[in-house]
Amino acid sequence: MNKTALIIGGSRGIGRDIALRLAKSGFNIWLTYKSSHEAAGEVKKEIELLGVSCDLFSFDVSDFKETEAALGPRVEKQAPDMLIYNSGIARDNLLVWMTRDEWDSVLSTNLDGFYNVTRTVLFSMLAAKKGRIIVISSASGQIGQAGQVNYSASKAGLIGAAKALAREVGKKNILVNVVAPGFIETEMTEKFPKEQILPLIPANRLGRPEDVASVVNFLCTEEHMYIHGQVIGVNGGLAM
Numbered sequence: 007m008n009k010t011a012l013i014i015g016g017s018r019g020i021g022r023d024i025a026l027r028l029a030k031s032g033f034n035i036w037l038t039y040k041s042s043h044e045a046a047g048e049v050k051k052e053i054e055l056l057g058v059s060c061d062l063f064s065f066d067v068s069d070f071k072e073t074e075a076a077l078g079p080r081v082e083k084q085a086p087d088m089l090i091y092n093s094g095i096a097r098d099n100l101l102v103w104m105t106r107d108e109w110d111s112v113l114s115t116n117l118d119g120f121y122n123v124t125r126t127v128l129f130s131m132l133a134a135k136k137g138r139i140i141v142i143s144s145a146s147g148q149i150g151q152a153g154q155v156n157y158s159a160s161k162a163g164l165i166g167a168a169k170a171l172a173r174e175v176g177k178k179n180i181l182v183n184v185v186a187p188g189f190i191e192t193e194m195t196e197k198f199p200k201e202q203i204l205p206l207i208p209a210n211r212l213g214r215p216e217d218v219a220s221v222v223n224f225l226c227t228e229e230h231m232y233i234h235g236q237v238i239g240v241n242g243g244l245a246m
């Protein structure tokens with residue numbers, strides 16, 4: 007039987023490429039998103055053309071009850087082999103102007119969402135005594151980014167959470183790692199001023215979603231995997 011990868015936030019951008027890459031590797035995909043029904047439907051079609059299945063789940067990760075209602079019944083029957091926690095938003099502003107809503111929405115989606123999803127799924131993975139959890143953080147969570155105090159806090163929080171979880175579940179044969187992208191060409195970064203960003207990147211280009219997807223795919227490979235509790239930067243040298 008094919009293994010299953012649960013990709014949280016797979017309708018667009020980086021998550022979409024992760025879903026397609028893992029589908030190419032033979033995983034059946036459980037793909038979640040918030041409200042982009044049409045985009046998610048397109049990804050589902052592309053995945054099914056690769057000869058594996060794709061089930062869609064639409065819910066808001068910042069809401070525990072919604073998350074549990076959407077994923078709970080499925081994971082009670084079967085644990086996913088891989089959990090990729092990728093959903094995230096940015097609401098950039100200098101802290102001096104940042105509204106309480108800009109702070110709350112980013113923390114509740116990016117960090118509470120991790121709790122809501124992982125708390126719902128983890129028991130089934132522990133019972134299966136195997137699995138991988140990959141958390142998509144950001145270089146902003148490693149080095150900080152002006153205008154992103156909320157986002158950097160949420161992404162640094164994910165790194166701490168993933169490392170602590172790695173210590174809890176490693177002996178249950180569940181490997182937990184973090185992938186921290188730099189600037190990747192997606193809707194999230196389309197308005198960023200490229201002329202100001204490029205001089206910061208030694209590789210002299212922005213990343214592409216597939217650059218992140220190939221690292222996630224590597225962390226999902228079966229053979230000789232002894233990487234656990236690590237933060238792997240995919241940033242062209244932006245943070246080192």
Ligand code: NAP
Nearest residue numbers: 015016017019020040041042066067093094144190192194
């Ligand atoms: P994106 O294109 O905006 O896609 C975000 C995905 O997350 C979508 O599938 C979206 O679903 C889902 N999502 C957002 N809020 C959600 C919520 N409340 N509940 C459920 N699903 C939700 O983002 P991206 O640029 O690919 O980024 C993906 C991840 O990488 C994020 O965690 C981001 O912080 C991180 N990252 C991105 C970059 C970058 O340069 N792009 C750099 C570092 C880290 P809908 O389509 O339904 O809204």
